[in-house]
Amino acid sequence: MSYNVNFLFLLDYWDALLEGLMTTLGITGLCLILGLGLGFVVALLRLSSNPVVKAVTTLYVEFFRGTPVLIQLFWIFFCLPLILGFEISNFVSAVIALTLYMGAIVSETFRSSLRAIEKDQMDACVALGIGGFTKIFYVILPQAILRAIPTLLSNSVSLFKESALVSAVGMSDLMYIGQNISSVTFKPVEMLTAVAVIYFLIAFPLTRSVSWVERKLIHKIAL
Amino acid sequence: MQTTTQDTPAFIKVRGLKKSYSETIQVLKGLDLDMYPGDRIVVIGPSGGGKSTLLRCVMGLENIDEGTIEVDGKPYIKGQGRTEKNAIDHTIQKQVGMVFQHYTLFPHLTILQNLTLAPVKSRGIPRSQAEEKARGLLKRLGLADKADAQPSQLSGGQKQRVAIARALMLSPELMLFDEVTSALDPELVNEVESVMMQLADQHMPMMIVTHDMWFAKNIATRVVFCAGGVVVEDGTPEQIFSNPKEQRTRDFLEKILHTENAA
Ligand SMILES: Nc1ncnc2c1ncn2[C@@H]1O[C@H](COP(=O)(O)OP(=O)(O)O)[C@@H](O)[C@H]1O
Ligand SMILES: [Mg+2]
Numbered sequence: 001m002s003y004n005v006n007f008l009f010l011l012d013y014w015d016a017l018l019e020g021l022m023t024t025l026g027i028t029g030l031c032l033i034l035g036l037g038l039g040f041v042v043a044l045l046r047l048s049s050n051p052v053v054k055a056v057t058t059l060y061v062e063f064f065r066g067t068p069v070l071i072q073l074f075w076i077f078f079c080l081p082l083i084l085g086f087e088i089s090n091f092v093s094a095v096i097a098l099t100l101y102m103g104a105i106v107s108e109t110f111r112s113s114l115r116a117i118e119k120d121q122m123d124a125c126v127a128l129g130i131g132g133f134t135k136i137f138y139v140i141l142p143q144a145i146l147r148a149i150p151t152l153l154s155n156s157v158s159l160f161k162e163s164a165l166v167s168a169v170g171m172s173d174l175m176y177i178g179q180n181i182s183s184v185t186f187k188p189v190e191m192l193t194a195v196a197v198i199y200f201l202i203a204f205p206l207t208r209s210v211s212w213v214e215r216k217l218i219h220k221i222a223l
Numbered sequence: 224m225q226t227t228t229q230d231t232p233a234f235i236k237v238r239g240l241k242k243s244y245s246e247t248i249q250v251l252k253g254l255d256l257d258m259y260p261g262d263r264i265v266v267i268g269p270s271g272g273g274k275s276t277l278l279r280c281v282m283g284l285e286n287i288d289e290g291t292i293e294v295d296g297k298p299y300i301k302g303q304g305r306t307e308k309n310a311i312d313h314t315i316q317k318q319v320g321m322v323f324q325h326y327t328l329f330p331h332l333t334i335l336q337n338l339t340l341a342p343v344k345s346r347g348i349p350r351s352q353a354e355e356k357a358r359g360l361l362k363r364l365g366l367a368d369k370a371d372a373q374p375s376q377l378s379g380g381q382k383q384r385v386a387i388a389r390a391l392m393l394s395p396e397l398m399l400f401d402e403v404t405s406a407l408d409p410e411l412v413n414e415v416e417s418v419m420m421q422l423a424d425q426h427m428p429m430m431i432v433t434h435d436m437w438f439a440k441n442i443a444t445r446v447v448f449c450a451g452g453v454v455v456e457d458g459t460p461e462q463i464f465s466n467p468k469e470q471r472t473r474d475f476l477e478k479i480l481h482t483e484n485a486a
Contacts, residue, residue: 121327123284127282
């Protein structure tokens with residue numbers, strides 16, 4: 001084999017990698033916040049008794065869960081401008097695509113946690129004369145959100161990993177920087193391995209914390 | 224029927240109550256029941272006989288098919304067909320409180336918040352006033368130190384006492400108890416039953432479903448044997464327990480007392 005594995009050269013590029021990581025974390029954070037809001041609203045809308053609202057939101061969720069994020073991203077970046085008649089920057093495209101993706105999976109998380117609230121709780125509300133706004137905001141939503149937290153953590157990890165796709169539209173995130181360095185230095189093995197390790201070092205503790213958070217929450221409020 | 228109460232107007236009057244959960248299966252089949260002022264009714268009967276359904280209908284938790292429920296001579300709930308919504312007087316509904324078998328506390332709120340949520344948010348009672356009342360009730364029920372605990376930190380008996388306190392916060396005129404000790408470990412049953420005895424001493428009108436016949440004898444002014452979706456027999460505890468008229472009542476009591484003695 002003529003390929004010499006040597007990781008030491010990475011030290012020369014740590015600042016570029018760090019910058020890429022910051023971009024990755026920034027876009028993940030932004031889309032996480034937007035996606036949580038969107039998913040929450042969509043979950044509530046899907047419970048609506050209006051058949052049109054229900055159909056539109058269901059279609060949205062199923063479509064974005066059922067198609068590759070890469071295609072969604074390309075479609076927004078390359079095709080949508082043709083329809084709209086103006087350019088959409090790679091940053092805006094990335095944010096839209098990842099937010100729509102996150103919104104779809106998060107809305108499913110919220111939906112199942114809403115459904116998991118026992119009918120008992122509704123009975124208690126009737127018996128106590130708690131209805132309308134108070135029932136939704138003081139009884140149902142807090143429980144739904146608490147129940148959703150562990151799965152939302154997993155959803156966030158998925159978003160973090162999926163965010164590597166934004167490199168495909170030229171966003172200089174961790175993945176993109178890594179690819180660039182590897183093509184300049186001709187060291188793809190070291191570079192891609194290093195990038196994978198960085199993703200892993202961030203995702204792994206988060207994934208592990210899911211079950212810990214779950215146990216804590218169950219202990220605290222006995223879901 | 225008791226002759227003494229015949230001419231007093233009934234406090235709760237249930238007439239022709241029919242309730243089905245599906246098109247084919249009717250659970251309550253035209254049930255009649257009168258509750259007079261001062262009555263504490265214990266409903267006994269075989270599992271599946273419709274006891275819970277009766278209480279849930281009185282609470283307004285179920286949409287009834289047919290029949291009426293009156294309170295103090297005023298219409299409270301009226302069935303208008305299986306698929307039509309009941310006519311229900313929500314002002315009267317607010318005077319009824321209910322405690323369930325499985326506590327149904329709000330798990331994300333502290334004990335104090337469980338007690339004050341409804342009065343403060345739904346009845347517009349000032350928070351300070353509601354909290355004062357809540358602390359007073361908790362103290363009375365031996366839970367003074369639990370105000371800031373979460374429901375998950377409480378034993379079943381404590382949770383059930385909190386559930387009773389939560390209902391009492393709204394000063395109900397009628398309390399419904401549906402097998403409130405059935406989910407409890409045997410050693411915790413007494414602390415809940417003695418709270419209910421306290422309420423009885425204060426003349427709280429109650430309708431209680433229980434399988435604890437000893438408790439039924441002690442707390443009831445009237446015992447109603449409910450089976451197959453109707454009231455089969457209705458009388459004083461002495462009469463029902465020592466001299467039941469109906470064969471079905473006798474069979475039921477024989478069976479349940481037999482298993483209790485065996486246990
Ligand atoms: N929500 C429900 N849906 C369908 N069937 C029900 C429901 N609740 C009760 N039932 C049925 O109604 C019958 C009476 O139940 P219930 O009132 O709980 O009786 P009890 O409290 O006397 O044991 C039972 O056959 C039960 O299976
Ligand atoms: Mg029952």
